[in-house]
Amino acid sequence: MSVRIAICDYGVGNLRSVERAIQAAGAIAIISDDPGVVVAADAIVLPGVGAFGAAAEALCSRGMHGAVLEVAESGRPVLGVCLGFQLLFDSSEESGGRAGLGLIPGTIVRIGESRGKVPHMGWNNLEFRRPHPLFEGIREGAAMYFVHSYAARTHPENIIATADYSGPVSAACSRANVMGTQFHPEKSGGDGLRIYANFVTIAAADVRETETPIVRLPLEGGQAG
Secondary structure, three states: OOOEEEEEOOOOOOHHHHHHHHHHOOOEEEEEOOHHHHHHOOEEEEOOOOOHHHHHHHHHHOOHHHHHHHHHHOOOOEEEEOHHHHOOEEEEHHHOOEEOOOOEEEEEEEOOHHHOOOOEEEEEEEEEOOOOHHHOOOOOOOEEEEEEOEEEEEOHHHEEEEEEOOOEEEEEEEEOOEEEEOOEHHHOHHHHHHHHHHHHHHHHOOHHHHOOOOOOOOOOOOOEO
């Protein structure tokens, strides 16, 4: 039986391109705004575009906040993409400190104007910080497509890839069974599609027995963002 991956529909995501990428990887993709459907899936993708505050409010008002937490805390894989990635963290400066899901310790901060043009938009190359199955088969320096004005600031142990934008910017992070990319894999050509295929492989594995429970840790120094 194919793995069933729910794509969370809370009104702020690029859903169809994510659906096609997951289907191409051989999984059953289910776009749903029903928290019950999301909770019943083998894994979930949390996409998102727009402002952090509006997205966080939509998650709560549609019951998705609790559904995502339930899936994550069960040990099943969760993948956040772009704004969905940012929602995995504790809070964001973008919306006056609005709380996120708190699944990866850290904050979302505005990219400084000293780094260059904001938003950080276009293709940029990945620099891997540690091995992770999400990037299996993807070469160092692979180019991915970014569009964002805010970036994740978190402990180095949570960062699996960065991109150079007059200094390191968190491009992908992971903690236990929760992972995410600041860039859009579905807009990043063959390497981006490989990331979704890798996520399907992760979802098909026995993550319930192999992943460690999520433990929320205090934010420490030495951060990228």
